[in-house]
Amino acid sequence: MAKANSKSLNLIFMLSLLILVSMAESRFLGFGTAAKKATPQCDTVVGVESGDTCFDIAEKFQLTTEFFDSINPNLNCDALFVGQWVCVDGTVN
16 A cells, blocks of 8 residues: 555656646746737937827838837827927837
8 A cells, every 4th residue: 555655646746747847848938928028128209299190200200100109109199299208219129
């Protein structure tokens, strides 16, 4: 009986170890974790002027709308106000 319990405990231990290593490997390789969001790094900002739209600002600084949006992720283009700072040059990591 003691041998049977010992074998069961060894089996349980080995399965637990296998599961633990498997989980650690998946996290190391990037599986099973939430995808990281790109982090914008702003290098230059300008203040919004009267009548400006996001499209106008992007066009003025020769930016695509996608890039402008990516370096200004929390900007609500429907609620711009005069003097609001917007990013016009930067990178997205």
